[in-house]
Amino acid sequence: MVAGLTALSAALLAAVAHANSPSYGGSSGPTIKVDTGCKYQEYDGTGVSEAFQRGLVIHELNAASQNLVLDYLFTTKGAGMTILRNGLGSATEDPFDLMKSIAPTAPRSNSSALNFIPLPREDEYQVWLSHQAISRGVNTIYADAWSADGYMKTNGTDSYGGYLCGVTNTSCATGDWRQAYADKIVKYIQDYQAQGIAVKYVGFLNEPDLNTTYASMQSDGRQAADFIEVLYPTLQKAGLKTQIACCDGSGWQQNRERLTGIQEAGDEDKLGLVTSHGYSDYPSYPFNTSKHVWQTEWSTFDPTNYAWYSGGDGFQSDGITWANNIHNLFAVSNANGHLYWWGAANTTDNQSLLFINGTSEVRVTGRLWAHAHFGKQFIRAGAYRVDATVTGSSALNVTAFENTDGSTAVQVINNSNDTLSVTLQGLNFRNGAQTWLTNNQHNLTEGHAAVQRGHSGVVAKVPAL
Template sequence: MVATLTSLSIALLATLAQANPPNGYGSGASGPVIKIDTGCKYQEFDGTGVSEAFQRGLVIHELNAASQKLVLDYLFTTKGAGMTILRNGLGSATDDPFDLMKSIAPVAPASNSSELNFIPLPREDEYQVWLSHQAIARGVNTIYADAWSADGYMKTNGTDSYGGYLCGVTNTSCATGDWRQAYADKIVKYIQDYAAVGVSVNYVGFLNEPDLNTTYASMQSDGRQAADFIEVLHPTLQAAGLKTEIACCDGSGWQQDRERLTGIQEAGDEDLIGLVTAHGYSDYPSYPFNTTKHVWQTEWSTFDPINYAWYSGGDRFQSDGITWANNIHNLFAVSNANGHLYWWGAANTTDNQSLLFVNGTSEVRVTGRLWAHAHWGKQFVRQGAYRVDATVTGSSALNVTAFENTDGTTAVQVINNSNDTLSVTLQGLNFHRGAQTYLTNNNHNLTRGYAPVKRGHKGVVASVPGKSLLSFVA
């Protein structure tokens, strides 16, 4: 869906106060101070990721060998973003011209109680099977399969597009009856098909932006209606012996998904889901959900003309790398989310729906947004880490997150939104093993050691250039 820049994002970049100029190395007393408290822990970190749904896996597959490897390494290794989550699309279309995802049950059965007419995964599920293997080989450890819609014959409007509702949920009436069990059976078969080719699906979703009616695959649902299907899907997964957990509900924005979660909670079905999922389009992720479940932001991008910049200073700043660094910071530090997924990782698109742009069989171009994501990739923050307290004094221009990994290392991401270089003192970490820095800005892409740290009597000090993201690892 088309997103506009949120007022919160505009305010973030437009109203940040200008910080003091650098004061050199020393105690850091006259510059900003960042205090890390690893004894104060917040949410667990699950990872970052992307999707290649709607046949963008095919786009990567058609690249020549060198460019294909480049894209996959940029997305899933520490040479690039180091992502560990892949979101696949669970198809519902009757055929698969480019930009559609074909169903594994495209032909309606005789009735809602008849066995579905399953076919093999079309073209390896539009090359998502191939992509899953490539991603797993590079360290991806979580596969999330999400359906944009049930098949048309299971819905009130008879098509997988233009919204409509699943037959059998509250406030629907279909002449063909209740299709909830058939839809659950299809989802189970899809997961089993992936297992048969060596890919475990960790989470499965049955809705995508259920608050919208779109011209492409879509299915509407409120919270009560989502609960009606969860009450069928959960026991069906269990009966099949699957460990896959249910994710819900990929609302188009934070508030849109909270409304669905509230309905599930009121129905008493929250314990039947394993993951709360929402997008960042219609409502910016700006507060925590009231749930004990892990929460992921599972789709977000911008749609303005192509922008490769880290910081452009122009009217495309909503798609700048530094803007996305701030978006990710806010997602973890303000919304207490456990995971973040951009929309497409790589695509042949004319706007900013992807982190990498591909053209033909060889051209690959990298955006500043990819390098922003890299600072929360597995090179720095690993699954099972916990966000820890990071407080900033002396400057309102800095956004800081910190995570403690299970091996005791700590990664700290420092975003300097001002134009000035700031001499920052970092306190509260064990620096006996030393600290390494990684810098990203208009002139550097995850450059190691560019901003060396020096010991002061109050901590370690490093210069953070203006409009930059500097990560510390100690």
């Protein structure tokens, strides 16, 4: 195997190699030392969602554009993502932008059997999308509910917040609906199972700290634990291997508060995954948990921006910004997985990585190429993040991951206005080093970060902004 260096510019550079390099001598520029003997968290992957019927938008593209979108998202032609987050519906109907429930009509009582219907339009084309994604190498389906059905909640609607009837500090004339909600989630997973799709994780909350005009349900940590105590045995009784994910808080601090409540209730062991978004509070520290942690939704909402680096108003949605966001998530917060919001959508802001216009036009953003440097072309299942330290420059952000085959991917982000001659040490470059560059002129272009051997490592020129 060779070393691989991915550079995102400013530049994001990536390299791949075996540990324990012979000694070479470097440049006068910054030095990156990789230590594969110092391992941190396991890598689970990157991903997106097409909830709220964006799977339908992809499905309606002509064949060439449809394949282009799917390949850009899920193959090494693009982002190489391996996780798909589907929306578990709660609406009574399904005009565009809503996700219909599989139990839209209230039963006679909270203890009556739910009135299940088949997956509406094959779950708003999420079944079709799941098959397409899996055929391109996606290995994890995460199903998440934004809310319980309205008749199960304190406010009688699946929108505008409200709480699940039966959890702490709720009082509903219709009684406790926790078991009914758990039964609905189990049926949804079974419906996917019948389609040959395994749902690995299931969530029952989305941004439970918020009250929104669209599907939403509020919950604190104690209330989340109240439902987990019902959902967990219900999944087990049904013989499902699906694990519970919680709680998709709107930001890192908001989710930490809910995780703490679950821990204090003694129910952390029932979780398979801790999930949070990056909106209200950026990922900036590790959670105090032994469970794997994913950032499961994050985007920006400013006007349409395709740039890698715009140097202007689009900076928060620039590709270079998202390269740094993903770096911080893995290197600072020790997360195991990163999911953007929509992968492709007919939107006029930056909620998606790919913009769709009509049935044929597809435009790619710099944000997609930032994700590609952290995708499966370089980091694969079972990889671990390893130590990577930088000396000689504060402009570089560096992450490194060792794969199970002994290869190592190193992502180098140059946030300066200067091309930097960077020496990479600590790896075995006996078979050479491969490089990939993304900046305003290159989209994951192989070989454009010039590499040569020095006396203490390999030297790569990482371009400026």
